[in-house]
Amino acid sequence: MPVTIAVVVVFALQATWVAVSARFVIYDEKYHLAAIKAFSTRWTPFIHQSAADGPVGDIERYGSYLYHYLLSFPYRAAQGLGLDDGVTLVTLRLFSVLFVSGALIYAWRLFRELGAGPVTANVALAVVAMMPLTVFLAGTLNYDNLLALLATAFFYYGLKLYKADRVDVGLWLKVLLVGGLAAVTKYTFLALAPVIVAGILVRQVPLLRTEGLRPSVRGFFMVPGRGVAKARALLALGALLACALVVERYGLNLIHYGTPFPSCLAVHSPTICGEYPIFVRNSQLALAHAPVPLSVSGAVAYLSYQWIPLMVQYLTYIGTLGTDSVIRTSLGPHILGVLLAWSLPVVLGLVVLATTVLRRVRGGRLLLGTASLYVVVLFAENYSAYAKLGQPLGIQGRYVLVILPIIVGLACMGLAQLISMAGASARPRAALGAVVAIAFLLSQGGGVTTYLWAADGAWWRTDSGVRFAVTSKASQLARDLVIPDKLVRDPRL
Numbered sequence: 001m002p003v004t005i006a007v008v009v010v011f012a013l014q015a016t017w018v019a020v021s022a023r024f025v026i027y028d029e030k031y032h033l034a035a036i037k038a039f040s041t042r043w044t045p046f047i048h049q050s051a052a053d054g055p056v057g058d059i060e061r062y063g064s065y066l067y068h069y070l071l072s073f074p075y076r077a078a079q080g081l082g083l084d085d086g087v088t089l090v091t092l093r094l095f096s097v098l099f100v101s102g103a104l105i106y107a108w109r110l111f112r113e114l115g116a117g118p119v120t121a122n123v124a125l126a127v128v129a130m131m132p133l134t135v136f137l138a139g140t141l142n143y144d145n146l147l148a149l150l151a152t153a154f155f156y157y158g159l160k161l162y163k164a165d166r167v168d169v170g171l172w173l174k175v176l177l178v179g180g181l182a183a184v185t186k187y188t189f190l191a192l193a194p195v196i197v198a199g200i201l202v203r204q205v206p207l208l209r210t211e212g213l214r215p216s217v218r219g220f221f222m223v224p225g226r227g228v229a230k231a232r233a234l235l236a237l238g239a240l241l242a243c244a245l246v247v248e249r250y251g252l253n254l255i256h257y258g259t260p261f262p263s264c265l266a267v268h269s270p271t272i273c274g275e276y277p278i279f280v281r282n283s284q285l286a287l288a289h290a291p292v293p294l295s296v297s298g299a300v301a302y303l304s305y306q307w308i309p310l311m312v313q314y315l316t317y318i319g320t321l322g323t324d325s326v327i328r329t330s331l332g333p334h335i336l337g338v339l340l341a342w343s344l345p346v347v348l349g350l351v352v353l354a355t356t357v358l359r360r361v362r363g364g365r366l367l368l369g370t371a372s373l374y375v376v377v378l379f380a381e382n383y384s385a386y387a388k389l390g391q392p393l394g395i396q397g398r399y400v401l402v403i404l405p406i407i408v409g410l411a412c413m414g415l416a417q418l419i420s421m422a423g424a425s426a427r428p429r430a431a432l433g434a435v436v437a438i439a440f441l442l443s444q445g446g447g448v449t450t451y452l453w454a455a456d457g458a459w460w461r462t463d464s465g466v467r468f469a470v471t472s473k474a475s476q477l478a479r480d481l482v483i484p485d486k487l488v489r490d491p492r493l
Contacts, residue, residue: 018139180242
């Protein structure tokens with residue numbers, strides 16, 4: 001447990017460094033701040049939007065609003081205390097750090113629930129935590145950070161419920177609570193839920209027929225102790241509220257607009273929609289490009305020449321928006337690209353080899369199916385947009401971070417299985433090798449190193465001389481540690 005805590009704390013410190021030092025970042029941070037400001041003028045998330053809300057597109061019927069609504073409250077507090085814009089931005093970013101730190105704790109619990117030993121779980125956690133994009137994104141305003149917490153909790157509680165040998169009302173309520181909240185944090189969660197929900201139903205419905213619903217519910221709520229009863233009642237109320245939010249957003253959208261995801265123009269006037277830069281860009285591309293029919297050959301070509309290469313590149317893609325309107329980005333050092341190119345097929349191979357583990361551990365295939373469906377849906381959405389607009393838009397490495405715990409956890413379990421087959425004498429050497437490998441990766445672009453290596457004064461906020469000076473020295477140290485680009489050919493380019 002001390003190692004687990006250390007991994008989470010070190011991660012949180014690295015993400016905090018990004019939060020306190022970086023300018024606005026390229027991952028829609030200005031949009032997220034604008035949406036937070038819009039919600040800060042209302043007390044509920046059920047709003048009637050106007051042009052005064054600024055360049056936020058549709059937030060009236062959009063299914064991804066919970067992150068912005070929740071952070072509108074610390075934003076109000078910061079405004080009430082008279083904090084300047086820089087301090088307010090950092091304060092809001094720190095909530096993202098907390099969300100992703102919580103996601104790491106749930107990831108560790110997920111690994112253990114899958115059957116990973118303490119060492120394997122800690123190695124898997126360290127790998128997830130040192131992804132440079134994970135650290136960078138956690139230090140920014142982005143709803144992917146809250147989604148990481150809620151989705152990982154959903155995986156964990158869903159796995160426990162799938163493995164349960166009785167109708168566990170408490171787990172049902174937790175699954176409904178975190179799943180419902182995740183669905184209104186980011187609509188892409190809807191692609192993560194079906195496999196787990198189907199698996200739970202397959203396991204639980206026969207038990208429900210045997211045990212009956214009423215005795216299970218009575219046994220859950222009829223407990224001694226007022227504190228326990230109150231906590232369980234609050235859990236039930238929270239689960240009911242989360243389900244109601246899903247129905248209000250997606251159910252009413254389906255009734256009123258014929259789709260759970262109405263376009264901005266279906267809800268608002270062109271004036272409101274036209275203030276959102278993404279809407280304007282897509283509208284212009286649609287006018288300039290004749291839609292191409294979807295086809296298997298087109299999908300294969302797009303997958304091979306666009307989607308996979310760009311997705312691999314964007315797994316380490318970071319950047320900021322300068323005050324001079326110049327966008328500064330980086331894929332990280334070349335050595336990081338080499339390590340990524342070698343590790344991806346190894347990780348996928350270990351997931352395949354983990355079949356022996358998956359047969360012994362109930363729920364492994366359930367999570368792998370969840371991750372697979374999510375990737376398929378993500379690809380299908382990207383390909384559909386490409387056929388319509390003629391540009392490879394919406395391909396982001398950060399979109400797959402939500403399934404990273406599943407992939408890394410299964411891969412590490414597969415590796416642990418291979419090591420155990422090699423005999424007990426191989427375990428100490430494997431543990432030492434893991435420590436050396438993690439230390440090397442951290443020095444060559446892992447964690448916050450990529451941010452420090454890539455950045456310079458134009459990337460950083462300048463309202464604190466001490467912070468600026470410390471970050472400058474750390475940046476120089478990172479450049480001294482990382483193998484020079486001239487010595488390494490980057491396979492991503």
